[in-house]
Amino acid sequence: MSKNIKQQPAAENPEELLDLKVTKPKTWAAGIPAVTVAMVDILQESGFVRGMEGLFKMNKKDGFDCSGCAWPDPDDDRSPVAEYCENGAKALAEEATTKKLTAKFFAENSVADLAKLNDYEIGKKGRIAQPVYLPKGATHYQPISWDDAFKKIGDKLNSLASPDEAAFYTSGRTSNEASFTYQLFIREFGTNNMPDCSNLCHESTSFGLAEAIGIGKGTVTLNDFYETDVIMIIGQNPGTNHPRMLTALEKAKQKGSKIIAVNPLHEAGLMGFKNPQTVKGVLGITTHLADLYLQVKINGDMALLKAIEKLLYKAEQENPGKVFDHEFIKNNTEGYVAFLDHLNQFELDHLADECGIPLSQIEQAADMLKDKSRIIICWAMGVTQHVNGVATVKEIVNLALLKGAIGKPGAGLCPVRGHSNVQGNRTMMIFDKPKPKQLDKLKEVFGFEPPRKHGYDVVESIQAMHEGKLKVFFGMGGNFLSATPDTTYTADGMRKLEMSIHVSTKLNRSHLVHGDEALILPTLSRSDKDMVLGEAQFVSCENSMGVVQMSKGMLEPISKDLMNENQIVCRMAKATLGDRSVIDWSKFEKSYDAVRDAIAKVIPGFEHYNQKVRIPGGFYLPNGPREGKFDSAEFGSRVGFNIAGLPKHEMRQDEYRMTTIRSHDQFNTTIYGLDDRYRGIHNERRVIFMNPNDVAKASFKDGELVDLYNNFGGRERVARLFVVVPYNIPQGNTATYYPEANVLIPIDSVAEKSNTPTSKLVFISIKKHQPAKF
Known part of the structure; x- marks a missing residue:
């Protein structure tokens, strides 16, 4: 294929082919090729010394959190060589690059010309080195001082007929501290319009688990993987999206665990792993991961789960008390009999046809689970991003309830989050539907009345842009346009805005599809040294398993004209709210410790935050279901079995x-x-x-x-x-x-x-x- 096959590119969806080459798919992940590719990226972007300096500190107890996925670090000793994966090294290369975009770059490159590039080319341009502004009708971004940028934001926000005419997006890269001050400003400003990246990925998990077990998070720790008998991985591709998980799966296999993989594609990272940190891996010897691979139809997971449950029920009837955990069911659940009656309505052959898996393979899966109770079920967007995503999450809970596989070592629910602090953002109250108790606490601690009306999520924000209800969009990190659905529709909505503002480290497509006016505010990356009043600072993040730990950057920033996210929030708050604010934003701007002291007063589990976060490795947040304590929306201290039908797929021929x-x-x-x-x-x-x-x-x-x-x-x-x-x-x-x-x-x-x-x-x-x- 040749690059001369080309259409006129639209800014939101360039249509261009390169030179495709196809080779045989791999049956294993990682190995020496992963090390080689990662090192090439590091050397090309940051150079050997700067790159290796960063790699040796990534995910270490005295270092910084990877800006990639939220897979947890070991509680005990961490690898002295490499506590990161190939994609983690690539993430570091992106932010540690020595390429930077100055006023000269923006003067030489119009928005229209940049929009003709593909996303890879845009991202490889380098780090944004100074604030830039696109005036109404202009073709090029131009330099602007920080003071003038904040004045423009404050003036625009204060000119709105209502605070609800602005929406404030958050990506999962934002630290706990910046997320807290961000939501605090937004609510003092007067709105709950807080779309965030969780709306796009694991929101179905958050809703499903919160309703079922009382907390929208998983119930396992990393150590549970080393004590389990069966790991079931549904709709997740760890080799690409969470590569460090492969080490945990390898260790689980070595301790005797079996793995069931459920995915429409045969993914290399579910089939085999060559651990480049072991002699065996260096020699090219593969650890085989999936003992059973169930190649499900897209969105056939609900039918598969019901088929497994039905087979387990049949086995329970043949050997009463040997398959289901009746003590757990009696003491912790509601609706068991009704759920079994519901299961009896389905025929196994029909369920097998709906999920696309031969009944003999489903029977194998049931046999692997039948005599075990130490079971971990993992899932990601292959489960959540469906019309029935919440119901499927609850069906996963149903299976765990039948086996008593929650609240015991080696067992539990494990939604694997994508971005590195997306779970921490939600813990810090980045949510368009806050709980009344949370808002009451804000009022008690800070003395203002936060808005009670629910705000816009991502989809609602895009629709509000089209309806003229949103005038200003503020993005704290991320690439909103490329992350969201219906790209052309979203782009048309973005163009209807009066002002779009993005806090970013690098150039991305969202900067090129903008409102009448646009601002890009360059911020520090996770690996950058964050100096405030001459002292190196640290932030904190929460991983997929509820551990909060410090993250301290150590690389010299590529520009002196960058600002950390917390400072950006505080400066924006002062420029917007001025004397009408009841919050000492200057104190928060100068001190992360002051922010953490405020968090400790507002959010449960963060008492003595400044002391606990300084403990190497951090601390676990409270998690009732992990200890067998539940607080479901409908049944209080008991968990209700959820009853849901199969999804209906109406398709043309x-x-x-x-x-x-x-x-x-x-x-x-x-x-x-x-x-x-x-x-x-x-x-x-x-x-x-x-x-x-x-x-x-x-x-x-x-x-x-x-x-x-x-x-x-x-x-x-x-x-x-x-x-x-x-x-x-x-x-x-x-x-x-x-x-x-x-x-x-x-x-x-x-x-x-x-x-x-x-x-x-x-x-x-x-x-x-x-x-x-x-």
Whole structure:
């Protein structure tokens, strides 16, 4: 394929092909190739000395948290060599780069020209070195002082008819301290419009678990993986999205655990692991991970779970008291009999057909679980980003309840979060639907009346932009446009804003699709040394398993004109609220300790925060279900079995199920490179994986150029110029990379209750490529 096949790029969705090469997919992850690729990125971006200095401090007790995923660090000794993965090293290379964007860069590159680049090219330009401003009608960003930037923000916010005309987005990179002051400012300003990245990924988990067990978080610790008998991994690809998890899985296997993998694609990181920190891994010897691989249809997880539960019930009837944990069920649950009556309504053959897995394989899974109670169930967006995402999370809880697999060593629920502090953001009250008790506490401690009306989440914010209800968008990190669904629709909404503001480390597509005015405020990265009043500071983060620990950057920032996120919040608060504020923002601006003292007064579990966070390795937050104590919304100290039907998939005859996936060369919206070596894709991202039988049936060829269509709600969405790649995926199912295919995800197709976009199931038709007409 040649680069001369090109369409006129729109700023939100450039359509351009590169030179695709396809090789055989891998059956193992990591190994020496991972080390080699990571080192190449480090050397190219930051140089040997700066790069290695950062790597040796990443995820260490006296170092800084990786800005990538939220997988926890070991509680005991951490690796003296490398407490990071390939993608963690790539994340460091991105932020430790010595390339920087100054006024000269922005003067030479218009917004329109930058928008013609793909996301990989945009991200590789370097770190933003100074604040820049795009005036109304201008074509280029231009330098602006920090004082003038804050004045523009304050003046604009104060000119709004209502605080609800502004929305304040948060990415999962933001520290606990900055998240707390951010939500505090937003609420003193007068709104709960706080869309955040959790709305896009694990919101179904947060809703489902909070309703079921009383806390929207997992119940396990990392050490539980080393005491378990069975690990079930559903809708998650750890080799790409959480590579350090592979070490935990390897250790679990060495201690005798079995692994059941559930995924529509055979992912390398679920099949095998070559640990580059062991002699065995260096020699190329693979630890085989999945003992059973269940290749489920997209969104067939509910049917699979019910089939397993039904088989376990059958085994329980044959051996009463030997399969289900009746003592746990009696003491901790409600609705057991009604749930069994519900299960009896389903036929196993029908469930097997719905999930796409042979009944014999489902029986194998049930046999692996039948005699065990030390079971950990892990999941990610393959479960949550569906219309029935909340219900499927609760079905996972049902299975754990039957086995008594919560609140004991080696057992529990393990939603694996994506971004490094997305869980901490929510703990710090970044939420558009705050609890009354939380708001009461803010009033008690700070003396102002916080708004009680629920605010906008991500989907609601985009819709409000279109309706003219939002005038200002403030993004604390992240790449909002590329992360959100229905890209063209979202971009059109962003262009209707009066002002868009982004706090960022690097250039991204959200800076290029903007309101009438736009500001980019450059901030320190996680690895940067954060000096306040001449003293090096630290922040803190919460990982997937509820551990809060310090993170202290140590690399010299690439510019003296950067500001940490907490300072940006405090300066914005002073410029906006002025004398009407009841909060001493100057105190918070100068001292993270002062922020942590305030957090300790407001948020349960953070008492003596400044003392506990200084303990090497940090501290665990309270987690009742981890100790077998529940506080469900409906049944108090007992957990109710949830009853839910199977999802209904209404499809036309010519339609396919499509799921969006990440390549191994990216983390969320950050594209590190153009290869997905585990799946055998090189130098291209605009591909669609199809079952070979589907390719033949549709009269396509390997390498055929096609366009993808979605017509949800009567509106045609088109993603043009994709390459057909025959792949091992269930018939009738397809996969495309995120964010290239986000244009197909309908803004109004969302998960029930959580309002999460259904990025993991889009119904599409596929046609041979036709050049767009302009």
